[in-house]
Amino acid sequence: MPITTPLTALLGIKHPILLAPMDIIAGSSLVTTVSRAGGFGILGGGYGERAWLEQETAKLKALRAPFGIGFITWSLAKRPELLDVALAAKPGAIMLSFGDPAPFAPQIKAGGARLICQVQDEAMARQALDACADVLIAQGTEAGGHGASRTTIDLVPGIVDLAAGRVPVVAAGGIADGRGLAAMVMLGASGVLLGTRFYASREADGAEEAKRRICDATSGSTVRGIIFDLSRNNVWPAPFTGRCLINDHARRWMGREVELMQNVAKVAADYAAAKASGNFDVAAVIAGEAVGLIHDIPPAAEIVERIAAEAEQLLAGRRNSVASAA
């Protein structure tokens, strides 16, 4: 029996599993596969590359399943016209992360889309609720990519309590299998949002070498910090830092960020060259703590089905054991 929650009802999906809008990695192919498998694919609008967004949303217009489009809020504020491009594709939802969603909320609602807001603490959750968010994503520090310092197990119940049933809360950060989904449901979440797990899928638009490194990585081999943002001349507003795999470049500069800043011109040039040539000893593979749970690169539909089936079994087992104990 599929897990039904307020989130599955609101978004019209079979499984409470959302694909994170990973900048560039979550293109139309991955979104299409996740949505067709009964999850909710969210296109990675990221920093907002107009030509890419037009090309990918054009491919989604034929998709006969619910999907969303995500933006980095502070970056969208610099190119607000991209919201018109996104809404023209008739997404079921727009997801905003990292910044005040209020300036965009009226247009999103008027465009007929739900507003999903990813938050990292209670103050941001309140801001999102004030902007009439329809779904809150509570993102813990385990998450791949940008985020903040609170852990998923601490943040999710806190945001669930704050939302008090007004909107569904989705858990993000460190979740990669059915145990994670079942655990988050037990914490009161209505579903999960997964990035790193879907990065290591066939349809993700990432380099094969990056996917292989995610599979090979063991638990504890990622780091959250500002090294890769400094190195690519893309410094984020506080409190956001980025999590990626620890590689030679991260090892070289960890604890020496000030020195990196003093040499940033040279470091940035070397970093850009490494990125262009696919040298992941220097260029970052953006990934979260869930890497320790990821050992293969299957089709994304298989990931959705596996996670849903495992969580359904675990939750049913719990219901049965409670019933037999009673």
Ligand SMILES: Cc1cc2nc3c(=O)[nH]c(=O)nc-3n(C[C@H](O)[C@H](O)[C@H](O)COP(=O)(O)O)c2cc1C
């Ligand atoms: C490669 C990668 C790129 C990401 N890019 C974005 C992004 O552009 N916008 C965004 O809102 N979140 C982005 N995230 C964060 C996700 O929204 C999500 O919070 C995170 O992936 C959840 O944790 P997990 O990676 O452990 O599943 C990214 C994550 C990864 C792994």
